[in-house]
Amino acid sequence: MTRIRLFDHLVLMLGVFIMVAPVVVAFMTSTHEAADIHRNGLSLTWGGHFTETYDTVLTRKGGFTGEITGARMIWNSLILGIGFAAGKIVLSMLAAYAIVYFRFRLGTLFFWMIFTTLLLPLEVRIVPSYEVMNKLSLTNTYTGLIVPLLASATGTFFFRQFFKSVPEELLEAARIDGAGPFKFFIDVLVPLSRTMIAAIFIIMFVYGWNQYLWPTLMTTDERFFTLVRGIKQILLVWVGSNIPDYNEAFALAILAMLPPVMIVLIFQRWFIKGLTESDK
Amino acid sequence: MASIGIRDVSKIYNGGVTAVSSVNIDIADGEFIVLVGPSGCGKSTLLRMVAGLETISEGQVTIGGRTVNDVDPADRDIAMVFQNYALYPHMTVYENLAYGLKNRGTPRSEIDARVAEAARMLELQPYLERKPRALSGGQRQRVAMGRAIVRKPSAFLFDEPLSNLDAKLRVSMRGEIKRLQRRVGTTSIYVTHDQLEAMTLADRLVVLSGGRIEQIGRPLDVYHRPATTFVASFIGSPAMNLVSGELHGSKLALGPALIDLGATVPTQGAVTVGLRAEDLRLHEGAGGSLPFRIDYVEELGSQRLVHGMVGDQAMVAALSSEIPLPEPASLSIAPSRLHFFDTASGQRIDWSGEAAGQGALAAVPEAVA
Numbered sequence A: 001m002t003r004i005r006l007f008d009h010l011v012l013m014l015g016v017f018i019m020v021a022p023v024v025v026a027f028m029t030s031t032h033e034a035a036d037i038h039r040n041g042l043s044l045t046w047g048g049h050f051t052e053t054y055d056t057v058l059t060r061k062g063g064f065t066g067e068i069t070g071a072r073m074i075w076n077s078l079i080l081g082i083g084f085a086a087g088k089i090v091l092s093m094l095a096a097y098a099i100v101y102f103r104f105r106l107g108t109l110f111f112w113m114i115f116t117t118l119l120l121p122l123e124v125r126i127v128p129s130y131e132v133m134n135k136l137s138l139t140n141t142y143t144g145l146i147v148p149l150l151a152s153a154t155g156t157f158f159f160r161q162f163f164k165s166v167p168e169e170l171l172e173a174a175r176i177d178g179a180g181p182f183k184f185f186i187d188v189l190v191p192l193s194r195t196m197i198a199a200i201f202i203i204m205f206v207y208g209w210n211q212y213l214w215p216t217l218m219t220t221d222e223r224f225f226t227l228v229r230g231i232k233q234i235l236l237v238w239v240g241s242n243i244p245d246y247n248e249a250f251a252l253a254i255l256a257m258l259p260p261v262m263i264v265l266i267f268q269r270w271f272i273k274g275l276t277e278s279d280k
Numbered sequence B: 001m002a003s004i005g006i007r008d009v010s011k012i013y014n015g016g017v018t019a020v021s022s023v024n025i026d027i028a029d030g031e032f033i034v035l036v037g038p039s040g041c042g043k044s045t046l047l048r049m050v051a052g053l054e055t056i057s058e059g060q061v062t063i064g065g066r067t068v069n070d071v072d073p074a075d076r077d078i079a080m081v082f083q084n085y086a087l088y089p090h091m092t093v094y095e096n097l098a099y100g101l102k103n104r105g106t107p108r109s110e111i112d113a114r115v116a117e118a119a120r121m122l123e124l125q126p127y128l129e130r131k132p133r134a135l136s137g138g139q140r141q142r143v144a145m146g147r148a149i150v151r152k153p154s155a156f157l158f159d160e161p162l163s164n165l166d167a168k169l170r171v172s173m174r175g176e177i178k179r180l181q182r183r184v185g186t187t188s189i190y191v192t193h194d195q196l197e198a199m200t201l202a203d204r205l206v207v208l209s210g211g212r213i214e215q216i217g218r219p220l221d222v223y224h225r226p227a228t229t230f231v232a233s234f235i236g237s238p239a240m241n242l243v244s245g246e247l248h249g250s251k252l253a254l255g256p257a258l259i260d261l262g263a264t265v266p267t268q269g270a271v272t273v274g275l276r277a278e279d280l281r282l283h284e285g286a287g288g289s290l291p292f293r294i295d296y297v298e299e300l301g302s303q304r305l306v307h308g309m310v311g312d313q314a315m316v317a318a319l320s321s322e323i324p325l326p327e328p329a330s331l332s333i334a335p336s337r338l339h340f341f342d343t344a345s346g347q348r349i350d351w352s353g354e355a356a357g358q359g360a361l362a363a364v365p366e367a368v369a
């Protein structure tokens, strides 16, 4: 290790500044009143309306039906994010398990088919997916929101690579120890995959949390609106003669950031622990 | 505890590689069998067929009289120790030992008792709550053995269990395995490429080459009466000197020397002659019958290996390091210690003049010439 130089600090500080400054600006601005923001633009000073704005955003029933609060939207986003991440992990682990440990005909072909879909973003199939959900009457349900997004080529690929790196002897030892396919998966593979699970959970949660297009298509009922949609909704009043509630939009944006940050913080611990503990 | 039968067993891998061909071994209850041979000779494949980790292409494997060809590894009542230990990295030592018992629905109290007993036997008590990564190589190896012992299986199968250890630890673990096997009396099959390990551990050795059995026998029998040139060069260190000679009546022409055998060998003409390095004696000048041109010397401490030429053939002699190395020098050997092999097939040729066994060998006086 070389000595940490002043220059290194400067680079790091610059990085931190570039990353954090916009967040600070957004947070500071969110504490001003909407008219204030409209007049003076973004601001770096404390506006003093923190409690009112955040309280409003979280608890005021808004929207056309007057039923949706910020807290509700956070809840919806959490369901989407967690359901999305957990579902993807379960599904892709099972798929990878089948591909790596069971020799079935055309297994490799299936893997490459899944792998190829890596190249296709969700947007390509979004209309047919919507069609299917609509026919199944699953629009405006959490199921419809989550299930069509679960198949994950990325996750399957990562887990496949990981399972392939698990020594063959471990499987053989488990077989001799009387562990069947299910026990081996639960007792050995899942615990060994902790690090991978944590990493993929972080990525997938943030990805699911930030989904915009799909929830917009799938949910017309405001009770199912997610946070990301909600922010958009606030700014929509622009069409009228009102000043949009900039402060609330900023507040929501700040709130929208918190759960992913927390997920990263929590899982990162687990993640790093896993990395340093495993002897591979 | 059980006997194991391996009958006409062959393994042909997809792609046509014949890894094991027509192997027959009868293993008695409680016997310690070592499969030994160079890398790639099919030892692991054979062991894994007994374990059930590899399908049996041809033949039959029986454990305790029951044919197990189609029986799951878990139901063969065997335990295996792997070269890389294959411990479950996320489980503590206790959990590693208990896992197989748990899967078989052994009652909790029984598991505790068995793990405690194995831990005591292997001196693992202080480490029961540790994860494998917090253990040294030797300790991991002991955990792997413990995992086999707690199950009280009919047979232990070892696949090069000591290869990942350093030389010193290997020797002490070798002793430990032997002691343990004696104590629990479980039938064992042990795979190694190390002939010394094989000699020291085995009740009986099975020497394999190219998927075939070259010889089965007790270590000393194999050492003293190797069945083929392959076994002769594989068992024993340094390897037996194999040189070409010619038989004329009861005389052997070896390079420039003519040795009177005092008995006839049931073959005449060209023959492969085997001379153990430790059976050779060194003489000053032409005191021995084989003129020896010394090339270089390897000092091993207790003895030295003297490399040189007899005529145009290389020869190694293992000598006490106290003996001075004269120049010129010659070698001699008791005729009864000569081994003869058919040059074409490599098969041993028994003859009436050879030493009959250990007792007879011990009686041979030093330095006959």
Ligand SMILES: Nc1ncnc2c1ncn2[C@@H]1O[C@H](COP(=O)(O)OP(=O)(O)O)[C@@H](O)[C@H]1O
Binding pocket: B013, B014, B015, B017, B018, B019, B037, B038, B039, B040, B041, B042, B043, B044, B045, B046
């Ligand atoms: N899964 C396999 N497929 C094809 N050939 C194999 C396979 N496993 C081993 N072999 C071949 O079988 C032979 C014996 O292998 P192995 O039993 O592992 O040897 P050893 O343990 O004596 O070193 C080798 O030639 C090896 O290349």
Ligand SMILES: [Mg+2]
Binding pocket: B043, B044, B045, B160
């Ligand atoms: Mg091997």
